[in-house]
Amino acid sequence: MTEAFHILKVALDVPLDRVFDYSTDRMDAKIGQYVVVPFGPRKMVGVVVGIANQSTIEAKKLKSIIRLDDEIIFDEASFKLFQFCSQYYHYPLGQTILSAVPSRLKQTDKKAMAKKYLYRLTPKAIQLGVDHLSLRQTILKRIVMALIDATLLDEASLRSISPTWKKAMETLDGMGWIEKEEVKLEDARDLTKATIPSLNEDQQAAFDAILKTKDRFHPWLLFGITGSGKTEVYIRLIEESLKKENAQVLVLVPEINLTPQLESRFRSRFQKFSLVTLHSHLTDNERLTHWRLAKGGKAHIVIGTRLSVFTPMPHLSLIIIDEEHDASFKQQEGLRYHARDVAIFRAKSENIPIVMGTATPSLETWFNALHTKDVKKFGFLKLTSRAVEASKLPNIQCIDIAKSNTIKGFSPYLIEAMRDRLTKQEQSLIFINRRGFAPVLLCASCQWTGRCHRCSSRLVVHLNQKRLRCHHCGHDEKMPLQCPSCGNTDLYPTGLGTQRIEETLKEFFPEARILRVDRDSTRTKEALNDLFLNMKNRKIDILIGTQMLSKGHDFPQLSLVGVLDTDQALYSPDFRASERLFSQLMQVSGRAGRSHIKGEVYIQTAFPNHPLFAALKTHDYEHFAHELLKERELAELTPFAFLVLLKGEAHQLTHVMQFLNDAMEKARSLSNQVTVYHPVRPIMERLKGMERAQLVLQATSRGALQKLLDDWVPYLRENKLGQKVKWVVDVDPIEF
Numbered sequence: 001m002t003e004a005f006h007i008l009k010v011a012l013d014v015p016l017d018r019v020f021d022y023s024t025d026r027m028d029a030k031i032g033q034y035v036v037v038p039f040g041p042r043k044m045v046g047v048v049v050g051i052a053n054q055s056t057i058e059a060k061k062l063k064s065i066i067r068l069d070d071e072i073i074f075d076e077a078s079f080k081l082f083q084f085c086s087q088y089y090h091y092p093l094g095q096t097i098l099s100a101v102p103s104r105l106k107q108t109d110k111k112a113m114a115k116k117y118l119y120r121l122t123p124k125a126i127q128l129g130v131d132h133l134s135l136r137q138t139i140l141k142r143i144v145m146a147l148i149d150a151t152l153l154d155e156a157s158l159r160s161i162s163p164t165w166k167k168a169m170e171t172l173d174g175m176g177w178i179e180k181e182e183v184k185l186e187d188a189r190d191l192t193k194a195t196i197p198s199l200n201e202d203q204q205a206a207f208d209a210i211l212k213t214k215d216r217f218h219p220w221l222l223f224g225i226t227g228s229g230k231t232e233v234y235i236r237l238i239e240e241s242l243k244k245e246n247a248q249v250l251v252l253v254p255e256i257n258l259t260p261q262l263e264s265r266f267r268s269r270f271q272k273f274s275l276v277t278l279h280s281h282l283t284d285n286e287r288l289t290h291w292r293l294a295k296g297g298k299a300h301i302v303i304g305t306r307l308s309v310f311t312p313m314p315h316l317s318l319i320i321i322d323e324e325h326d327a328s329f330k331q332q333e334g335l336r337y338h339a340r341d342v343a344i345f346r347a348k349s350e351n352i353p354i355v356m357g358t359a360t361p362s363l364e365t366w367f368n369a370l371h372t373k374d375v376k377k378f379g380f381l382k383l384t385s386r387a388v389e390a391s392k393l394p395n396i397q398c399i400d401i402a403k404s405n406t407i408k409g410f411s412p413y414l415i416e417a418m419r420d421r422l423t424k425q426e427q428s429l430i431f432i433n434r435r436g437f438a439p440v441l442l443c444a445s446c447q448w449t450g451r452c453h454r455c456s457s458r459l460v461v462h463l464n465q466k467r468l469r470c471h472h473c474g475h476d477e478k479m480p481l482q483c484p485s486c487g488n489t490d491l492y493p494t495g496l497g498t499q500r501i502e503e504t505l506k507e508f509f510p511e512a513r514i515l516r517v518d519r520d521s522t523r524t525k526e527a528l529n530d531l532f533l534n535m536k537n538r539k540i541d542i543l544i545g546t547q548m549l550s551k552g553h554d555f556p557q558l559s560l561v562g563v564l565d566t567d568q569a570l571y572s573p574d575f576r577a578s579e580r581l582f583s584q585l586m587q588v589s590g591r592a593g594r595s596h597i598k599g600e601v602y603i604q605t606a607f608p609n610h611p612l613f614a615a616l617k618t619h620d621y622e623h624f625a626h627e628l629l630k631e632r633e634l635a636e637l638t639p640f641a642f643l644v645l646l647k648g649e650a651h652q653l654t655h656v657m658q659f660l661n662d663a664m665e666k667a668r669s670l671s672n673q674v675t676v677y678h679p680v681r682p683i684m685e686r687l688k689g690m691e692r693a694q695l696v697l698q699a700t701s702r703g704a705l706q707k708l709l710d711d712w713v714p715y716l717r718e719n720k721l722g723q724k725v726k727w728v729v730d731v732d733p734i735e736f
């Protein structure tokens with residue numbers, strides 16, 4: 001060992017929970033730098049997480065690094081966050097860090113440093129309007145409509161409208177329709193004057209309460225239905241925060257809510273500040289540029305989806321999470337973190353307030369806000385509907401399909417209500433739950449149905465293409481002409497799918513303009529944008545869709561929502577299904593009657609007396625949550641207990657079961673405070689040719705559970721039985 005060498009502790013993207021020692025003569029190496037090192041026969045990218053003078057490895061065996069990057073990619077606060085995540089979610093530190101920072105670019109790309117512009121329409125364009133464009137100029141039209149909506153758009157938003165946006169912008173520029181301005185970080189921009197609504201009593205009270213905690217850690221639940229003015233409260237709080245010099249604010253939103261409209265609303269209110277977004281529609285370069293602006297303290301406001309919770313922000317002074325309950329905050333692969341929980345930890349460790357807004361809080365948050373013994377620990381603020389006139393809440397009714405006959409899946413009441421909308425030239429939305437039945441092929445004589453040979457699921461009929469398809473693995477086959485089991489030719493599709501609903505409604509209303517929106521018909525974001533424009537311009541009478549439509553957009557002429565097939569979720573084996581259903585139905589109901597027309601919602605169900613519907617009819621989340629909490633307490637489920645899921649899959653079921661049974665025995669030997677259940681098959685027993693099983697750990701003490709995991713997860717990693725099994729540990733799982 002010589003004095004002229006440093007030992008670098010390097011975290012690598014490998015499934016081993018340890019760091020690796022390398023030597024270097026770079027005396028300027030720092031924690032947080034990217035490093036390229038030899039690893040076995042390969043070269044790997046890692047990060048420096050520690051520097052030492054000596055190593056336990058013999059000097060002869062110690063390898064030296066290949067290259068060191070100058071840029072420091074995380075600071076001390078972020079490092080603390082990574083360590084917390086690695087420990088809490090029991091995921092190796094190297095993999096945690098490398099999944100949370102932007103991928104390293106081989107060379108600094110000049111383009112990433114190029115000037116950035118914001119675009120807007122010229123007065124000429126606004127005067128002439130889209131009708132001036134020819135019918136075939138669809139991309140130009142989309143862009144112009146989006147600019148009319150949002151006033152100002154950046155390149156990322158334009159790209160999400162069309163991949164050929166650049167060409168379209170050149171054309172518009174040639175027509176004298178476009179103005180662009182460089183994005184400057186320091187000086188104020190002259191945007192169109194934003195109208196600043198005044199706060200009502202509830203909003204003011206919420207604002208005042210949160211403001212009192214602006215210099216310390218305090219979690220707040222801001223509870224209020226859509227339209228109750230949560231966003232305005234966020235904006236005021238951000239304004240207040242940014243009065244402090246150099247302060248930064250992080251706003252987390254679900255992917256689907258990060259629309260150009262939201263971004264533009266924030267931009268117009270914060271003209272003097274620099275705002276960046278972080279989400280999956282950005283290119284790697286843009287993402288890196290925005291991330292660097294945040295890390296360098298130059299971006300004052302960061303609006304982003306779940307991954308942005310890890311963005312280093314040296315002067316972070318406030319975190320806001322919109323739609324706190326949204327399932328997209330939970331990462332479902334790799335590092336299985338929940339961005340809300342990580343954000344709370346971050347707020348605590350940086351000693352700043354965190355505000356979580358929603359109309360339908362997750363039961364965990366609801367419980368924390370209302371039932372924590374020390375109310376001061378978790379503040380609860382409610383915005384009543386005063387910002388929205390009560391008359392505008394839709395009228396929700398259940399149609400008992402057990403008592404009334406349905407025609408091809410539709411109750412006559414719903415059909416009549418739709419007919420009524422058509423005569424009044426208003427719009428209807430027919431909503432089917434994502435987990436609703438899809439049409440399957442059924443043999444009338446032997447009850448045979450088409451099944452996927454790789455998954456335990458039924459094949460879905462795609463009538464137009466005459467194909468059967470598996471929606472889980474993508475397997476695709478020709479529709480048979482006769483039953484493979486008995487040879488009968490009387491095969492027919494059964495169950496409600498979006499395509500079938502579309503066919504049926506075309507029969508009922510041949511004159512109506514009907515549009516179906518699902519993964520098949522709306523693959524691209526452009527198609528979805530077209531749809532929103534067509535709804536706005538009243539070019540659609542009836543919209544058929546899944547949960548894609550349940551939030552984010554306002555359709556002023558939409559006055560009727562019909563809900564089909566919710567009953568599965570009422571009695572699902574997944575204990576969170578009803579919580580999700582309630583929040584989804586509340587959101588989709590909110591689509592009806594958002595402007596001057598009163599909205600109506602019809603829900604077809606065989607269980608009209610289910611408490612979920614009773615609460616929904618009165619828009620009473622609080623009562624629903626109260627009832628649900630009673631059930632959860634009896635069953636000792638979240639939030640009264642903490643859960644961990646160990647999921648395994650292999651080509652042979654015996655391998656999975658041996659591994660899980662051994663894991664169960666081990667867990668039972670480690671703690672008597674944790675209940676360890678027997679391995680069971682999930683609802684999808686087989687997926688993509690793999691046999692699956694899982695086991696659940698449950699404890700009322702988070703500490704006892706974590707203590708068990710500290711010994712159990714390393715044991716599983718070492719276990720030879722696990723070699724043929726792909727397995728993951730999911731701490732605080734949200735799906736079973």
Ligand SMILES: [Zn+2]
Binds near residue numbers: 457475688
């Ligand atoms: Zn399949």
Ligand SMILES: [Zn+2]
Binds near residue numbers: 486
């Ligand atoms: Zn048959």
